[in-house]
Amino acid sequence: MITDFKQGIPGLAATLFASVTAISACSPNPPEAASNGSPAEARSSAPSCEVSEQQTQLADVVTTLAFNSRVLNELGVTVEWTGATKAAAQHALSIWPGPAKSFAGTSACMAVDVIDGHLEDFLSGRIAHRGGPTLAHGKLGVSLAGFEVRVGSEPRTFDIVTASGERVLLGNLAHYQIDATGMLDVFNVDLTATPALAARWGAPQLAGTVIGTLALRAKVTLPRGGAKSARAAVEKTAAAPALKDCNDFSGDIDVALTRIGSVQQQGRLGDKVVITPSATLKNVGTANVPWQAQFSGSFPPYNVDQHPFLVWSLFREVGGVFAPLGYSDVKHAFLTINNNCAAGSCRIGSVLGLGCEDVYGVGTNGTHLAPRSEILPHAGTWAHCNFPTPGTPSHFDQVAPFCSEDNDGSNEDVLVHRLVASDAELSVAGANYYFAAWYVVRDDINIFNSMGWRKIVPSRNGTTWSFALATAFRAGSVLDAFVDPAAQTPTRVNTTLKDAKGSVQIAATATDLGNGKFSYVYVVMNHDFDPNLGAIALPVGANVTIEQPAFNDGDEDSTNDWTLSRGDGELSWAAPKGTALTWGKAITLSFVASSASSRGNARLTPSDSGAALFVETVLAQ
Ligand SMILES: [Ca+2]
Numbered sequence: 122m123i124t125d126f127k128q129g130i131p132g133l134a135a136t137l138f139a140s141v142t143a144i145s146a147c148s149p150n151p152p153e154a155a156s157n158g159s160p161a162e163a164r165s166s167a168p169s170c171e172v173s174e175q176q177t178q179l180a181d182v183v184t185t186l187a188f189n190s191r192v193l194n195e196l197g198v199t200v201e202w203t204g205a206t207k208a209a210a211q212h213a214l215s216i217w218p219g220p221a222k223s224f225a226g227t228s229a230c231m232a233v234d235v236i237d238g239h240l241e242d243f244l245s246g247r248i249a250h251r252g253g254p255t256l257a258h259g260k261l262g263v264s265l266a267g268f269e270v271r272v273g274s275e276p277r278t279f280d281i282v283t284a285s286g287e288r289v290l291l292g293n294l295a296h297y298q299i300d301a302t303g304m305l306d307v308f309n310v311d312l313t314a315t316p317a318l319a320a321r322w323g324a325p326q327l328a329g330t331v332i333g334t335l336a337l338r339a340k341v342t343l344p345r346g347g348a349k350s351a352r353a354a355v356e357k358t359a360a361a362p363a364l365k366d367c368n369d370f371s372g373d374i375d376v377a378l379t380r381i382g383s384v385q386q387q388g389r390l391g392d393k394v395v396i397t398p399s400a401t402l403k404n405v406g407t408a409n410v411p412w413q414a415q416f417s418g419s420f421p422p423y424n425v426d427q428h429p430f431l432v433w434s435l436f437r438e439v440g441g442v443f444a445p446l447g448y449s450d451v452k453h454a455f456l457t458i459n460n461n462c463a464a465g466s467c468r469i470g471s472v473l474g475l476g477c478e479d480v481y482g483v484g485t486n487g488t489h490l491a492p493r494s495e496i497l498p499h500a501g502t503w504a505h506c507n508f509p510t511p512g513t514p515s516h517f518d519q520v521a522p523f524c525s526e527d528n529d530g531s532n533e534d535v536l537v538h539r540l541v542a543s544d545a546e547l548s549v550a551g552a553n554y555y556f557a558a559w560y561v562v563r564d565d566i567n568i569f570n571s572m573g574w575r576k577i578v579p580s581r582n583g584t585t586w587s588f589a590l591a592t593a594f595r596a597g598s599v600l601d602a603f604v605d606p607a608a609q610t611p612t613r614v615n616t617t618l619k620d621a622k623g624s625v626q627i628a629a630t631a632t633d634l635g636n637g638k639f640s641y642v643y644v645v646m647n648h649d650f651d652p653n654l655g656a657i658a659l660p661v662g663a664n665v666t667i668e669q670p671a672f673n674d675g676d677e678d679s680t681n682d683w684t685l686s687r688g689d690g691e692l693s694w695a696a697p698k699g700t701a702l703t704w705g706k707a708i709t710l711s712f713v714a715s716s717a718s719s720r721g722n723a724r725l726t727p728s729d730s731g732a733a734l735f736v737e738t739v740l741a742q
Pocket residue numbers: 374375376377565566567568569570571
């Protein structure tokens with residue numbers, strides 16, 4: 122059952138949200154907000170509060186905004202602040218893309234749906250503020266002084282509206298949590314420029330750009346006269362009959378990536394741009410999934426701070442050659458908001474309960490990334506802290522004492538750990554671009570529904586790229602965009618091998634060029650084969666002529682390119698020392714041969730002493 126208050130819910134929620142009978146104006150809060158000349162008072166035409174006194178509401182609201190200076194610089198947008206209050210306390214897991222300023226709410230008029238101490242959704246209403254930023258593009262400034270945060274039309278979204286009623290920013294992909302004292306933190310909310318803002322800037326192409334982050338801190342106040350407090354509601358969680366107790370990790374773990382919602386340029390250095398997505402996931406298995414923030418302690422079932430690891434990548438197909446363009450490093454998941462859960466599921470922020478969904482916005486994914494090399498994806502482990510041995514350093518924890526963060530990466534170059542592509546790479550006429558993401562989850566029974574991809578279409582305005590989403594999200598390996606596994610032919614083959622040590626995949630095509638020549642393309646992906654791959658051998662006929670051999674690993678470093686050799690009826694590429702094909706990455710091999718294709722096995726050599734892997738594909742023999 123989906124616990125959506127708007128559709129009616131039984132039990133505790135019914136007691137919290139008795140039938141709505143009275144509609145009344147909310148009183149100003151704090152009282153001094155009504156002092157003469159305040160922006161809120163100047164906005165005399167504002168509608169009265171249409172939130173019922175019998176609904177759970179937010180009080181003492183402070184909203185904090187930050188804009189991504191890297192993005193603003195790129196867009197030619199400047200920000201000035203007026204009327205900020207002193208810096209407000211923030212949730213410990215808040216991620217800020219730039220300097221943040223806080224603004225006190227001047228009215229309290231927002232109804233929320235809280236069930237068992239867990240925020241389900243924002244129902245209706247608006248919060249006005251004193252002060253706000255002015256966002257200017259060139260000489261065209263848009264003042265948000267006296268701005269309102271209104272409940273948006275989509276679940277868990279906000280409209281940021283100027284004092285004159287213009288909707289200039291959309292807030293979505295919120296993280297949120299109610300603490301034991303009844304304080305609600307809404308944070309890591311992506312702020313996207315609306316068409317109205319872009320038009321006011323005289324730059325309509327900037328509509329849809331994620332430019333900042335919003336957080337909101339408020340007291341959750343239960344209906345007047347209600348005996349229950351938010352504290353009581355939180356305590357109810359522990360006693361409530363649960364579909365699966367939060368400490369119960371039995372069952373099959375299966376997380377699915379369900380959406381790549383947005384793909385954004387989030388920085389530039391020279392001719393290279395940073396590209397970052399938002400992502401949404403869902404627990405589709407029968408087990409709770411550990412979602413512990415890094416360095417938060419040791420917890421069951423693994424006795425570490427276990428959490429998923431998100432990576433993303435960009436591929437391009439040009440002239441029938443499908444190859445990687447770039448990869449991100451690892452975003453360590455740190456909190457699950459657990460929305461749309463199955464009834465009775467565990468909903469604490471450190472466990473993804475049954476049926477629950479979670480989101481990570483562009484702003485959240487854009488910073489605080491760590492190397493892939495610390496992760497063994499098939500094992501699902503992260504080398505740090507006390508794993509595999511006490512005192513293991515890691516990117517975030519470089520010096521003793523260990524098991525606490527001493528490096529947040531904030532002094533790193535804009536390109537470090539990010540998915541990077543150059544202007545030239547994004548500008549190839551006739552190319553097809555594919556954006557992929559994957560949540561690595563320990564003990565996930567199906568990694569291929571944890572990953573997915575969309576075709577994107579890059580377009581450039583000045584120095585800014587935007588990425589239209591050209592196809593619906595599709596679960597599975599991005600190599601399926603090259604050779605559809607459901608539409609294979611004798612000359613287009615896509616094979617995934619699931620080994621005890623992890624999975625590898627080869628998608629390959631053999632195209633008749635005429636005149637007895639055939640173009641072969643192989644995309645070899647190491648999904649989560651923990652030993653890594655050090656070589657590939659393709660059987661070829663002794664009399665077959667090989668021309669134009671090419672290797673593409675998506676980087677600009679030729680010293681790590683695999684070296685080609687031919688002998689013993691094989692065409693082989695081998696990784697120089699230290700350049701094995703690591704997890705979540707692919708190489709593309711291509712050549713023109715004098716032979717039509719037949720089916721046979723490529724031989725992949727692990728980088729450890731383990732047995733070779735044989736993957737069926739097309740061969741020139
Ligand atoms: Ca899965």
